[in-house]
Amino acid sequence: MQAMDTNVMTAAGVVKRFGRKTVLDGLDWAVPRGSVVGLLGANGAGKTTLIKCLLGLLRPQAGECRIFGETSWTLSAEAKARIGYVAQVPYAYPWMTVGQWIRYTASFYPAWNDALIDRLAREWDVTMADRIGQLSPGQMQRAAILLALGHEPELLVLDEPAASLDPAARRDFLQVIVELAGRGDRTVLFSTHITSDLERVADRVAFLKGGRIVHFGLLDELKDRMQLNLEDSFLEMHRHV
């Protein structure tokens, strides 16, 4: 029954404060299955906080987040096995090689697509023998994205995934997102500042401001309504909504 839900992730009345600062203020949102959603917001708007609440890494003071019908805070191992997550600053053990890191991560998952990882590693120039401590931020980001794809997640959540990538790596990454989204009911949520990336792959866009989602809808509808490109729409909403 839960698997048949239309929405993969939901947030209802979510409030998250850090000390006196309220970052999420009664936020309601639902991410439909099979969509590719770009999450936009100014610096400090709370995009990372929202993603972490949705994933059950932060505990809201009020409201509830759910993924695959389960409460995010108490996600089962089975539900987690269906999620891929790339944090803004990927964490890894600097003494491991990339190959060891992949092997280590793979061993947690009931299923792992070695062929996919090998192919992507070749295409993205990720060298298995490189030590993680020696990777540049961009190489690290590539390796982290690779790891998030190994178990072919139904839901892929990426927090500013392209920030450290060079243009070629960004193009390859977006290509993978497009491929992934094209396969069945997979859902992708990613936060970004690069609106051109978002325009290339997202079918929906959400705009976070003042601790709430002030706009969520189809990308084309937004552009039609605003009569502007996405970057100008973003600026317009940032100023006036």
Add this chain to the structure above:
Amino acid sequence: MSRVRDPFGRAVVSVFQHLASPWFLGVFVGFYAVLTVVVVIVARVASAVGRGPSFLAAMPTFLILSVWLFGMMLSLHVKKQFSAPRARLLPGFARAHLAAAGLWLSILIAVPFAGVAGLPGFPVMGTVAFFTALAALCVWIGIVQAVGLNIAATLGFILLMNRPLWVQGLIADTPPVVAAAALVLSAAALAAAARWLTRLHEEVPAYHREWGMRTGADLHAGRARAADAATHNPRLSRYATWLMRPRWLPPRRATLREPFLREVRRLMAVDMPRRASWVSALMFVVLFSVLTRVGEQPRPETFLPLLVVLPVTQLSSMWHARASGFGQELMRPVERSRFFGQLAAAWLAEMSNAWLALHVAGVALVLLTWPDARFWLTLAFPALAASAAGNAFLLANALYWVPRARSGQAAVFALVVLTLPLSGWLGVTFCGDGLRTGWLVGGLIALPLLSVAIAGSACRRWLRADV
């Protein structure tokens, strides 16, 4: 600080702020500063009324501790300031910060000068030369941060602390000319340290060496350091290669099966250092052997606190270093309770190993080196029980404090503070040539009860923690 506009003033204040943060460190520093002033005044007054000798005999230990403690804090702070790009990019940065460090160092050396210089057995030149040399040693240890130098210096420090009469003899009997030469050499070493700091850059291996209580874990952080160093020097030493090899990795294509508790625990432990427990034991054996070799026969009340505090501080700093990645580790297909449960189990297993290794080493050394070993071994079981209870208490506190502390250093400092009453209890229980059974039994009842209560609270905290 923002109100101080002069770069030198700002640098002076930054050292003060470093010493006073976090607040409990500030309280400790403030308390110690007041204590120092009181001790210095009492030393002068006692000497003036003719009751100096017995009081002055204890002064070297106190003054060495003061200069060492604050000298290390100061040099670590200065090293941190200079191992950042701004040190080379901001105009006037180096001059202002070196002048500020010089001022603080002068105050530090002025304490023994004000305390004992000129009193019987403490000639001015000898006193100033000895403590300036000690301060220079602290500065070099703090800025270079080489493992071998750290270990050698720590052993030297413990020896000096334990041999106040030898120190007093050295200060009193050194001819003024030799003392003056030592003073000049120490000043030159300090000037060389300042010059070295101004030339520090990213390609110097020491630039990346960072102290924190991560160092305690740091066979663990040693891996991170080795990885950092490898960036600049692709030819790794055998030690670094050994350090960076994972202690266990599942075979390729292996995935977790049900029931997989043991496998999760092994996976959780992958980030832990290789054989840290046995290396700790080895360090303890070296320390113990050196003390014995120079005629100090360590007594249970002396070395038990060390045995109690070593494994916990090491492993709590390891946990703290890893905590920054919990958010991403928790997204692997393991429930939150199982993740923290198995991580704690892996941690406990590592700590038990460390505890066992240290105590095996301790008992073996008593048997091999002490002339009255048979008598001391009658205390072995009470000592083991007391040590186990003490470790459990510290471990429970570590679990509770680590997520609250802002830095590994702060977390370990909280543990060190807790160790003081614990050391007091061990000292009273094993003081003299025998055992005070009442104190032992009281502690063996109270400590486990407290540990269970604190550990329960810590578990609830972890299960509700934002990561």
